[in-house]
Amino acid sequence: MSEVLAYKPVLEVRDLRVSFHVREGEVQAVRGVDFHVNPGEVLGIVGESGCGKSVTAQTLMRLIPSPPSRIKSGSVRFLGEEVLLKSEKEMQQLRGSKMGMIFQDPMTSLNPTMTVGRQITENLKKHLKMSSAAAQKRAVEMLKLVGIPGAETRIHQYPHEFSGGMRQRVMIAIALSCDPALLIADEPTTALDVTIQAQILEVLNDLRGRLNTSIILITHNLGIVAGICDRVVVMYGGQVAETGTVKEIFNHPKHPYTEGLLKSLPRLDTSKDEPLIPIHGAPPDLVNPPTGCAFTPRCPYAMKICQRLDPGLIDCGGTQAARCWLNHPKVQEAKA
Known part of the structure; x- marks a missing residue:
């Protein structure tokens, strides 16, 4: 475990871009993703199908086939070493030993x-x-x-x-x-009923506490994230839409997409007659991704600038950041 503690964080992902070349053109599945994982931490990566969660996870372990995929740019540093520069033989030694995955x-x-x-x-x-x-x-x-x-x-x-x-x-x-420093769990409870889901999550949480293993939990289920994760990365259209601690994200979402995901969840503290609010529309076409904010066509707060420019991740205080113009200082000043 001393090797893990020598590096903090355990994993650093910077400006990761992954594309797939298909008949229709280039599918830009992952578009400039940044995040990190600290020792003993559980990081949740959430988002609807097609947002780039699983492609990101498989890229970390270099499991996506090439062709048709291509890692266009970025950095994946694991325990201080650049994963994207390793040979296939070196990756075979890394997978299953220092880095494990649950499919x-x-x-x-x-x-x-x-x-x-x-x-x-x-x-x-x-x-x-x-x-x-x-x-x-x-x-x-x-x-x-x-x-x-x-x-x-x-x-x-x-x-x-x-x-x-x-x-x-x-x-x-x-x-x-093999006591890996990092465990990647890609939708580990999808095919299981809720009782077994709870048992699997309890096992993961218990093992994290006992072995100090860092975990990346990839899911579309925010309820699971609330129960086990320390921090959250919300993905949309192949990008990070919002990131922060579980408390920050659930109590004060700063991106309309995150807000929509939370509103579409059933809650125990609301009336049984109160309808769930879906997110209308469809995810963006990643063969021709939008130039501005990817969520603009589905966003109830969209402004003209949203169609033209991507705001990037804007610091929202604490550890929270969101890819939304509503958090830009000038917009906040105008609203005040």
């Missing part, structure tokens, strides 16, 4: 022809050079750590013999087996 669907991510124990031990033998006996012992410990009962027996079972929630726990055990 959306454990049934398609786990190998159906191998026992779950073997899938954990192979990781340990490759990265930590453990003997078969030591790796087997560690595999049992990891299954117990993520709350799988009868771990000594279950390491000999195959993925189809586990429930959806248990398979996701196996994925977490594999990702954490």
